[in-house]
Amino acid sequence: MIDEIHEECGIVGVYGSKDAVHLASLGLHALQHRGQESAGLAVSDGTLVKCYKTQGLVSNMVRKMDRIPGFAGHIAVGHTRYSTTGSSNLINSQPILVNYQGGQLAVAHNGNLVNAGLLRKEMEKQGSIFHSTNDSEVFLHLIARSKKRSLSENILAALHQVKGAYSLLFISSKHLVAARDPYGVRPLCLGKLKDGWVVASETCALDIIGAKYERDIEPGEMVVIGPEGVKSTFFAKQKKKAHCIFEFIYFSRPDSRIFKHSVDRVRRALGKELAREFPVEADIVISVPDSSNTAALGYAQASGIPFEIGLIRNHYVGRTFISPVQGDRDAKVKLKFNPVKGVLKDRRVIIVEDSIVRGTTLKQLVSLVFSAGAKEVHIRVSSPPVCNPCFYGMDFPSRDELIASSKTVEQTRRYLGVDSLGHLSIKGLRKCAGDECDDYCYACFSGQYPMGNISTTKNILERD
Numbered sequence: 001m002i003d004e005i006h007e008e009c010g011i012v013g014v015y016g017s018k019d020a021v022h023l024a025s026l027g028l029h030a031l032q033h034r035g036q037e038s039a040g041l042a043v044s045d046g047t048l049v050k051c052y053k054t055q056g057l058v059s060n061m062v063r064k065m066d067r068i069p070g071f072a073g074h075i076a077v078g079h080t081r082y083s084t085t086g087s088s089n090l091i092n093s094q095p096i097l098v099n100y101q102g103g104q105l106a107v108a109h110n111g112n113l114v115n116a117g118l119l120r121k122e123m124e125k126q127g128s129i130f131h132s133t134n135d136s137e138v139f140l141h142l143i144a145r146s147k148k149r150s151l152s153e154n155i156l157a158a159l160h161q162v163k164g165a166y167s168l169l170f171i172s173s174k175h176l177v178a179a180r181d182p183y184g185v186r187p188l189c190l191g192k193l194k195d196g197w198v199v200a201s202e203t204c205a206l207d208i209i210g211a212k213y214e215r216d217i218e219p220g221e222m223v224v225i226g227p228e229g230v231k232s233t234f235f236a237k238q239k240k241k242a243h244c245i246f247e248f249i250y251f252s253r254p255d256s257r258i259f260k261h262s263v264d265r266v267r268r269a270l271g272k273e274l275a276r277e278f279p280v281e282a283d284i285v286i287s288v289p290d291s292s293n294t295a296a297l298g299y300a301q302a303s304g305i306p307f308e309i310g311l312i313r314n315h316y317v318g319r320t321f322i323s324p325v326q327g328d329r330d331a332k333v334k335l336k337f338n339p340v341k342g343v344l345k346d347r348r349v350i351i352v353e354d355s356i357v358r359g360t361t362l363k364q365l366v367s368l369v370f371s372a373g374a375k376e377v378h379i380r381v382s383s384p385p386v387c388n389p390c391f392y393g394m395d396f397p398s399r400d401e402l403i404a405s406s407k408t409v410e411q412t413r414r415y416l417g418v419d420s421l422g423h424l425s426i427k428g429l430r431k432c433a434g435d436e437c438d439d440y441c442y443a444c445f446s447g448q449y450p451m452g453n454i455s456t457t458k459n460i461l462e463r464d
């Protein structure tokens with residue numbers, strides 16, 4: 001019964017530094033927001049690939065990993081996970097390391113394959129045994145079955161068979177390989193270190209390592225980094241890109257650049273456009289921290305209404321602690337948020353939220369704000385109503401649970417108990433995406449799936 005959309009994963013790879021494990025761990029810390037259920041790291045010293053994974057946060061992994069003697073090398077790949085396919089136990093965490101005829105190979109994947117279920121069934125019929133229930137293992141099986149001569153040819157053969165969203169990192173004893181699906185759904189960037197290279201989901205991971213942003217890994221591109229240098233291959237010509245617009249709305253960190261744009265700038269533009277589309281007379285603008293801070297600032301700037309901190313978020317309430325106890329939802333929200341009474345009392349308040357999923361948490365937040373003495377509450381949402389699930393690596397509730405799939409905006413307003421409710425339009429969202437607005441996926445709002453309609457994407461693996 002989730003009431004938030006979760007990112008599936010964050011990935012980072014380092015090549016050419018004797019501190020590769022440390023640097024990749026730092027990168028994972030920066031990408032923690034993309035997944036908090038498990039973290040893992042694979043490392044190679046040029047001859048042997050080792051892998052370590054734990055459930056929980058990156059800090060938990062680092063604490064335990066530091067005690068492993070000899071866990072070092074000059075190539076490392078890290079992964080932090082929030083599961084969307086496969087259950088969230090350790091066997092489904094990544095990187096997944098295997099031995100096959102070409103040697104050792106590990107994969108770290110951000111995204112979701114829409115034909116993983118079909119491919120897996122076919123391979124199982126032919127005798128393959130899968131160890132996990134997550135779709136990323138499919139890559140390794142396809143690579144192992146390929147009869148090509150080199151690692152990069154085997155990976156290319158696998159990439160030609162999969163369909164869906166993937167930003168990928170592979171580590172072998174001697175190489176780091178990065179690849180991005182032809183639609184470029186999830187972000188992936190390349191950075192330069194003094195003596196080596198870094199590949200990461202977002203540029204905030206480059207910043208913490210001290211790497212300089214070089215460029216994005218392009219849609220349909222594979223980059224092989226090894227003793228021979230850096231080699232780029234384009235394995236698919238894709239006329240249409242489909243970057244996930246939700247990365248700008250909610251998932252990526254505001255201090256990152258993704259899809260060649262600053263997240264802060266785009267997210268702020270969403271708030272400004274929202275203020276233009278849905279103005280309202282009020283005394284203050286507040287955010288639902290932290291995810292809507294930047295959009296709320298944009299709304300305040302464009303409307304001239306002051307931005308205030310009206311809700312305080314407790315950052316130290318872990319996932320386990322807040323796992324829902326039936327009938328205790330109010331307590332769950334109160335553990336996470338507390339209203340600032342002196343800010344809210346007798347004020348007409350605009351709450352800027354990035355998205356509404358089921359609406360249950362927002363309803364409770366509204367009641368907290370009213371209980372702190374607010375005179376009026378107006379909700380402004382910096383995205384259009386979410387009516388459709390995501391098949392490309394975000395964890396959405398089912399369509400039936402999405403409030404916008406069964407209620408009109410007016411019905412939602414009444415359910416939330418607020419004075420007004422306004423969602424940014426798809427047109428406004430496209431405007432904020434700029435000249436390249438056609439290069440984005442808007443399917444959870446529009447129902448137009450870039451890789452075909454829902455019926456063709458049904459063969460995803462069963463969700464947890």
Ligand code: SF4
Binds near residue numbers: 243246393442443
């Ligand atoms: S459906 Fe929504 S969340 Fe999924 S990739 Fe498209 S825009 Fe992103």
